[in-house]
Amino acid sequence: xxxxxxxxxxxxxxxxxxxxxxxxxxxxxxxxxxxxxxxxxxxxxxxxxxxxxxxxxxxxxxxxxxxxxxxxxxxxxxxxxxxxxxxxxxxxxxxxxxxxxxxxxxxxxxxxxxxxxxxxxxxxxxxxxxxxxxxxxxxxxxxxxxxxxxxxxxxxxxxxxxxxxxxxxxxxxxxxxxxxxxxxxxxxxxxxxxxxxxxxxx
Amino acid sequence: xxxxxxxxxxxxxxxxxxxxxxxxxxxxxxxxxxxxxxxxxxxxxxxxxxxxxxxxxxxxxxxxxxxxxxxxxxxxxxxxxxxxxxxxxxxxxxxxxxxxxxxxxxxxxxxxxxxxxxxxxxxxxxxxxxxxxxxxxxxxxxxxxxxxxxxxxxxxxxxxxxxxxxxxxxxxxxxxxxxxxxxxxxxxxxxxxxxxxxxxxx
Numbered sequence: 001x002x003x004x005x006x007x008x009x010x011x012x013x014x015x016x017x018x019x020x021x022x023x024x025x026x027x028x029x030x031x032x033x034x035x036x037x038x039x040x041x042x043x044x045x046x047x048x049x050x051x052x053x054x055x056x057x058x059x060x061x062x063x064x065x066x067x068x069x070x071x072x073x074x075x076x077x078x079x080x081x082x083x084x085x086x087x088x089x090x091x092x093x094x095x096x097x098x099x100x101x102x103x104x105x106x107x108x109x110x111x112x113x114x115x116x117x118x119x120x121x122x123x124x125x126x127x128x129x130x131x132x133x134x135x136x137x138x139x140x141x142x143x144x145x146x147x148x149x150x151x152x153x154x155x156x157x158x159x160x161x162x163x164x165x166x167x168x169x170x171x172x173x174x175x176x177x178x179x180x181x182x183x184x185x186x187x188x189x190x191x192x193x194x195x196x197x198x199x200x201x202x
Numbered sequence: 203x204x205x206x207x208x209x210x211x212x213x214x215x216x217x218x219x220x221x222x223x224x225x226x227x228x229x230x231x232x233x234x235x236x237x238x239x240x241x242x243x244x245x246x247x248x249x250x251x252x253x254x255x256x257x258x259x260x261x262x263x264x265x266x267x268x269x270x271x272x273x274x275x276x277x278x279x280x281x282x283x284x285x286x287x288x289x290x291x292x293x294x295x296x297x298x299x300x301x302x303x304x305x306x307x308x309x310x311x312x313x314x315x316x317x318x319x320x321x322x323x324x325x326x327x328x329x330x331x332x333x334x335x336x337x338x339x340x341x342x343x344x345x346x347x348x349x350x351x352x353x354x355x356x357x358x359x360x361x362x363x364x365x366x367x368x369x370x371x372x373x374x375x376x377x378x379x380x381x382x383x384x385x386x387x388x389x390x391x392x393x394x395x396x397x398x399x400x401x402x403x404x
Contacts, residue, residue, distance in 0.1 A: 004297060005268040005275075007256040011249035017242055019234050020227065031294045032221050033253060034266065040219055041250040047213035048247035051232075052240045054209040064236065066207040073207075092233045095206060 008034070060133075062109040062126045064091045074106055081105045083140035087130065087159065089113055089147060097145065105143075108133065113151040114158055122158065130159070134166055141169040148175055210236070262335075264311040264328045266293045276308055283307045285342035289332065289361065291315055291349060299347065307345075310335065315353040316360055324360065332361070336368055343371040350377055 004012075008030055015026040033041045058065040058072035065072040074080055074094075084105025088094055094107050110125045122128075133139060144159055146152035160170055175193035177186055186194070206214075210232055217228040235243045260267040260274035267274040276282055276296075286307025290296055296309050312327045324330075335341060346361055348354035362372055377395035379388055388396070 004293075005257055005266060005271075007249070007252045007268065008266055011246075011253055014242075014246040014249045017238075017246075018231055020230075025222065027294060027297060028222075029220055030253075031292065033250070034257065034293075038254045040216075041253055044213075044216040044219075045247040045250035047209070047216045048235070048243040048250070050209045051213055051235060051243050055207055055236065064207060064210060066209065069207075090233065091206075091236075092229060095229060 057109075061107045062111060062129070063094050063107055079104070082138050084143070085130075085133065085139050085141070086143045086145050088145045089152065089155075093145065105141075110146070110155070113146060113149075113155045115151050125155075127159070127162070131162060134163060134168055139168055141171065144170065144172045148173070259311075263309045264313060264331070265296050265309055281306070284340050286345070287332075287335065287341050287343070288345045288347050290347045291354065291357075295347065307343075312348070312357070315348060315351075315357045317353050327357075329361070329364070333364060336365060336370055341370055343373065346372065346374045350375075 011030045011033070012023070012026045015021055015029055016023060021029070033044075054067050055064050056067040057063070058075055059070050060075040061072060063072045063074065069076075081104055085108050086097060086103060086105055087108045087110060088097070089110055089112060091109055094109065097103050097107075108126070108130050110127065110130070112120055112125050114120060114122065114125070134142065142159075142163065144156040146155045156172055163170055174197060175190065176197055177183065177190065177194050183191070213232045213235070214225070214228045217223055217231050218225060223231070235246075256269050257266050258269040259265070260277055261272050262277040263274060265274045265276065271278075283306055287310050288299060288305060288307055289310045289312060290299070291312055291314060293311055296311065299305050299309075310328065310332050312329065312332070314322055314327050316322060316324065316327070336344065344361075344365060346358040348357045358374055365372055376399060377392065378399055379385065379392065379396050385393070
């Protein structure tokens with residue numbers, strides 16, 4: 001016998017499918033929504049329904065864009081330097097970099113990383129369009145901003161090889177101690193990288 | 203300039219209104235839904251829309267029930283002892299007790315606790331219907347299962363006074379060390395209660 005009526009069960013199960021939300025959190029959220037004004041759950045429902053139908057990928061950089069706009073806001077903006085291209089794994093990474101308010105170039109979203117184990121090769125990522133953008137000639141510098149992980153590094157290495165001889169400056173985000181971090185708690189690899197990449201205080 | 207298109211922003215903001223979900227979790231969930239099959243977000247949207255319109259309160263115990271059923275499944279079940287009444291604060295507490303699979307009586311949901319600070323008095327809770335149920339005469343025992351907090355205890359005390367002289371057995375859930383817990387980490391009050399409530403090993 002189900003203890004809770006179907007509508008409650010349905011919502012709890014639907015919430016449980018989200019990452020990081022277990023059965024307990026799911027029922028807590030369900031009962032929160034039950035007590036909250038109906039407007040809260042309806043707004044969420046509406047946003048969910050609109051999500052897929054009203055978004056698409058920018059035809060230039062493959063970031064998320066509104067489905068009625070072929071190019072994203074960053075690609076159409078004339079305030080962004082089209083000579084700089086920051087290559088990231090996911091649209092979420094664009095968001096993280098934009099939050100820094102310290103990058104004024106454009107982006108290129110790969111939508112994944114090379115991963116032989118999962119069978120993801122260069123053809124599964126937006127690598128060919130990246131090479132085309134570079135060969136079009138306007139790009140001066142490419143910042144490889146894939147994650148500092150095994151796959152991210154391998155993807156960056158592959159892109160570096162593909163772009164060799166294009167005459168474009170290729171850089172990678174710096175590794176080292178995170179700001180506000182503690183030397184004592186830094187892992188071995190981070191510390192090794194911080195040592196190797198030490199900078200002159202002129 | 204908003205970095206992400208409106209549909210993404212909308213969903214992120216709607217998710218941020220849920221308890222325990224901050225801006226970062228909200229955008230992670232949004233991008234998860236963006237990559238997941240559309241069916242996932244649509245199922246969630248549907249469950250959210252149905253939530254309020256298809257649920258109501260049981261007219262007997264005030265637990266959540268389907269809006270087309272005046273009484274909840276527990277109140278209509280003839281397998282549940284109608285002589286036992288477990289008084290809880292919220293419908294979520296019913297769920298927790300049902301999960302134990304060790305209680306076979308019925309429930310009464312107060313929908314809150316007495317809280318003079320927040321201006322919640324006896325009239326704001328489902329206390330009058332509880333007294334009516336008891337006076338109807340079928341109830342033998344009432345388990346006061348409000349939370350072991352200041353307000354929960356005060357509410358239990360108030361109910362105990364109201365029910366005095368009704369001839370019904372009134373009990374309160376035991377306090378003590380949680381199963382699997384560690385004596386070393388138990389707080390002072392819990393340990394005091396565990397001492398006071400120590401049981402004979404015959």
